[in-house]
Amino acid sequence: MKQTGKKQVNHLKRLRASLAILFFVPILLYFVDFTSALPQEVHTLLHLQIIPAVLSGAVGIIVLQFILVIVFGRIYCSAICPAGIFQDIINRLFCIGKKKRKGAWRFSYHKPLNILRYLLLTVTVVTAVFGITTLVVWLDPYSNFGRVATNLFRPAVMWGNNILADVLMRLENYSLYHVTIHTVTKAGLVSGIIAITVFVALAVSRGRLFCNTLCPAGALLSLVSRYSIFRISFDEEVCNNCGNCERSCKAEAIDSKNMKIDTSRCVTCFNCTSACTKKSLRYRFRPPFLKDRPSVADKAGTVKSGSRRSFFATGATIAASLPVISTIAQYSDLPDGDAVTAEDNIDxxxxxxxxxxxxxxxxxxxxxxxxxxxxxxxxxxxxxxxxxxxxxxxxxxxxxxxxxxxxxxxxxxxxxxxxxxxxxxxxxxxxxxxxxxxxxxxxxxxxxxxxxxxxxxxxxxxxxxxxxxxxxxxxxxxxxxxxxxxxxxxxxxxxxxxxxxxxxxxxxxxxxxxxxxxxxxxxxxxxxxxxxxx
Amino acid sequence: MRRRDFFKTSVVASAALSLNFDGLQAALASNTAAMEAAPDLVAVMGGEPEAMLDKALEALGGIGKYIKKGQKVVIKPNIGWDRTPELAGNTNPLLIKSLVKRCLNAGASKVTVFDHTCDDWQKCYKSSGIEAAVKEAGGIVLPGNDERYYKSVTIPGGVKIKEAKIHEALLEADAWINVPVLKNHGGAKFSCAMKNLMGIVWDRRVFHSNDLQQCIADLCALQKKPVLNIVDAYRMMHQNGPQGKSAADVATTKSLLASTDIIAIDTAALGLFNQVKKLEMAAIGHITKGETLKLGTTNLEKLNIKRIRV
Missing domain, CATH: 3.30.70.20 (Alpha-Beta Plaits)
Structure with missing residues (x-):
């Protein structure tokens, strides 16, 4: 069993990483830039994010994202979503100085937590429809990343700036100036800490478990990505069951023994195609409507039907509990009350x-x-x-x-x-x-x-x-x-x-x-x- | 008035008095002829800011009288609001630009400009045109937006305010020039040389809650006094001050005043203001309260005033 064959340049992985950098760096800088040095237009990158696009009813972007996922798979999770890329960075940092088996190749196949995944998605969607967006707030990957950047990274950068500004000023250099941080509130800080803790803990222990269980955008995309036209698949003829692909899959979606890939969880990062020295695993044109790929179709099919069943089951449960939720939704309007505006009696x-x-x-x-x-x-x-x-x-x-x-x-x-x-x-x-x-x-x-x-x-x-x-x-x-x-x-x-x-x-x-x-x-x-x- | 009393009685100037009368000290150091030639207050009308500044400085005996070679100089304009120069919410940038140049020409080692703004400081510095003007002239723009820049000093002469946090650039400077813009003011009624000092302190809240008029006067009793006050009245906001709503609040009066006496210059500026809008001296408590603190005189009759038309 060879683990390291001749390394080949994996163009797709490179492309994915480059795209990720192109999206992530401007978004991160946009959040931490306290001098407003970046052009305002960077916000365009935020409008591409799936949950915001869905909530704002940006039909164009939703269609674009749908086309992306139905054609190429969950590119969004690997190259556009800042939280996804952030988890990849955490993973990369974790792997520094570690041998492959303990680092980049430490993953193994796990069954999808479909009940939890689609239950969360359903509850999130239903409650949002009834005007309770708490779950969206807590689960949207982009917003969680935003809170990490806003409440942790940004103040850190500002503190750094202040230290540097003080030093420079002593040297009679006034190019930097002292800034005061007003925007970090206790709630903001706690939300940032929670988000980064979850990202680090899950990314280190279970790769993209967040994206494949908690994330409503991931769950939504997974419903489509299982039918994507281009997908990673096994060539069973050349596979020697070395298991490198499975160990390199941070989505824990490759079952190398059975040569199965759960496309609903694959985030098209191309780490597996890099790891496969036999060129068995490749990104291939495999539209679900073509029936000429018996092995792949069958095996993907088992995963699919299972998850579909649980999806429908959870859907039915939610539908049954709808009246309860709507009651809660109405109740949530009550406590606000009207403002007391009498001049000498401000409450x-x-x-x-x-x-x-x-x-x-x-x-x-x-x-x-x-x-x-x-x-x-x-x-x-x-x-x-x-x-x-x-x-x-x-x-x-x-x-x-x-x-x-x-x-x-x-x-x-x-x-x-x-x-x-x-x-x-x-x-x-x-x-x-x-x-x-x-x-x-x-x-x-x-x-x-x-x-x-x-x-x-x-x-x-x-x-x-x-x-x-x-x-x-x-x-x-x-x-x-x-x-x-x-x-x-x-x-x-x-x-x-x-x-x-x-x-x-x-x-x-x-x-x-x-x-x-x-x-x-x-x-x-x-x-x-x-x-x-x- | 006091200057003359002083001469008549030939009393040696007390330390406190001499602090207030740098011009007088300079005059004493030379001779009485120079003393007579140098007016206590110069008023210029009818020119562009730069030309009027030069006339005023010339009449006063040159900028060299106030700014010495190698000195660190602070110029304190009013940059309080996110307003363009036409709306007269801030000191005229052309005046500041010329003044920075004159100070550097006089040999100042460094000229720094700042204000503790009301609106977002970066917007104010930019919209006012002052940041660009200062940089073009070779000066340095410092922010005043963070408490870190301020250091606590005592004001022994103060009645209500005995301690205040003052911008360190000003405290570290060898000389500073107070360059307000003449405005109507909703709270203090009138904003000119004395009121402009509120831009050198950090916590203005205590001013507003502890008798604003007295606090403004107290602040002017600060030991580190400006070597010169120059009032920009090229455009004057006569209503809806200090922020102003529109160009309708502005009168183009094309004037400039200069004096070392902060009370006298505000008194004179009020006279100019009254040419456009009526405002009673009695309403502007800080001027008379400042006189009580012996910071200068409201009696312009007894001063040597030079009026120049350009």
Missing amino acids: YKNLPPVTPPGSVDLERFKDKCTGCHICVVRCPTQVLRPAGFQYGFDYLLRPHCAFESSYCNYECTVCGEVCPVHAIRRLDKEEKRTIQVGIATFNISRCIVYTEGTDCGACSEHCPTQAVHMIPYEGTLTIPQVEAELCIGCGGCESICPVRPHRAIVVVANNEHRQVAPPEEEEVKEYEIDGFGF
Whole structure:
């Protein structure tokens, strides 16, 4: 049994790896780039991701992905999905310095966990249809990768930058500058740690077990990939049962003894074709409608029918439990309640989240957002931050406008541009300036001008529309007043209000965003001055 | 006023006073003739920013009077808002550009420009045109967006604010020039030379919650005073300040003021402001409170003011 024959260049594997790099590197950099140095257009790569494409109803991309998988197999999992590539990188790192048997060739065939896989897929789909996207949030590979990149890699890069910036500054070099990290919240951090732990643990112990059991995109693709036109197959005539293919298969999908390949789990990485010295395993044109490949067809068939059976069985179970789920779905709408907007009675503890401009309304946003945090990282003012449990379990990890120390820039439309799910709709600048995400609510009994009798006006200073403006108060003092019809809820006022613990002016979210009139345009006058005035 | 009292009584300047009157010190060092020639305040009107700056500096006796060879210089404009120069939310970039050049020509070893902005600092630096202007002129742009850049100093003369975190670039500089833009202001009513100092501190929240007007005056009592104040009034935001909504908030007044006396220059700037919009001195507590702290005078009558029309 020869393990290492003459190494041949495996063009397909090289192509797969190159493609993976082409997708992964820009996506990773896009998440960690805190200087906004990368072109905004990189977000196009995110729109190709399967779960976001499905949720946003991007028919073109869904069709494209379908064609890819029906023709070539699960290329997506090996070359497009950042979480898939990330697991390959983890695997690669794990193999460093290890012998093949302990490293790259440490895998062995396992039966697919089809019941779990398709049960998860079904429950995910059904609950999502009923407006509970919790499972999508937790299982979408792209979003999980996003949370790792956002909450772990990005802060690490920023810390590195800060250390370097300090050193350079001591050397009188000002090309780098110190950055503050506002966007990492406890919930975000924990979600990132959970995701990376799962990726590392599963990738190291069982290769692509995540992709073939937990991942809804993987499960979805597996339904199609088992019929893919090009697939890896055995040439039984030349196979000498050495088992290298099985050991190299991170999807644990090759049963070398029986010369079976579970195409539903194969992620077309071409590691096996590299490992096969006999050229038995090759990527071949094997459309399922051709009946001229007895051995392969039969054996793939057994796997197929088994999984199909379990798929239907789980489907039936889910259908039976539908009424229960829909009841839960309805119930989940209740706890939010209406915001208390009475001026001197703001219920500070139970304010609903202010959702990003373009998210249209809270329910829609919760239904669509998968918590990938790309809006969080691209938001130039770092006002978008992942929520913890403060807005209820069903808002967990979704971004909200946190006006503690920042606010939404009047002219900025970045979050809508980058959101791959269109959970945040694309807005043009003019439209953005008229979208009211909430209304600044002033509580005079807390205001400095009222309590201390001194000037403040910080809120009005920061108001881009002058919805918050100063009106005469006692003596020369002026006090803020809010014109709700001009307010867009950017949070400028709340972010700067000096009153603690609760601020005198807070943005109370509109559960449904409204459109307000743009500030009236005043006529530009010419001023003639005849002297200095002193 | 105080300058004259000072001469009349021939009292030796106290340490505190001499800190406030660098111009006077320079004059004392030379002779009384030079002293008479150098005005306390220069006002220029009718030119482009660069031309007006040169007229003002010339009248004051040249930039060399304030900036010495080898000095590390900080220029502190107002870059508070993500606004283009036409909207007058920030100091005119052409003025900053010329001033950076003049300082470098005077032999400054390094000229640094920063502001603790209100809007996102990178957007502000860019939209204001100031980042590009400074770089073209050979200066350095520093961010003021992170607490790390700020160091705590005491302000012995302060009434409400006795300690503040000040940008280290300013603390480490040998000389700094205060270059505000003249604006209406929703909170402080009026934003000019004194108010511009709020851009050198980190925590502005305590200012707003502890009698804003007094805090602004207190901050001007900082021991490290600007060697010169130059007020940009080329464009003036007369309403909806400090941010402004549109070009309708702006009057083109094509003026520039320069003085070492921060109270006098704000008083004069208010006079100019009143040419467009009425604003009572009484409403702008920080100017009179600053006078009480002996930071300068509001009595322009007693000052030697040079008015120049270009």
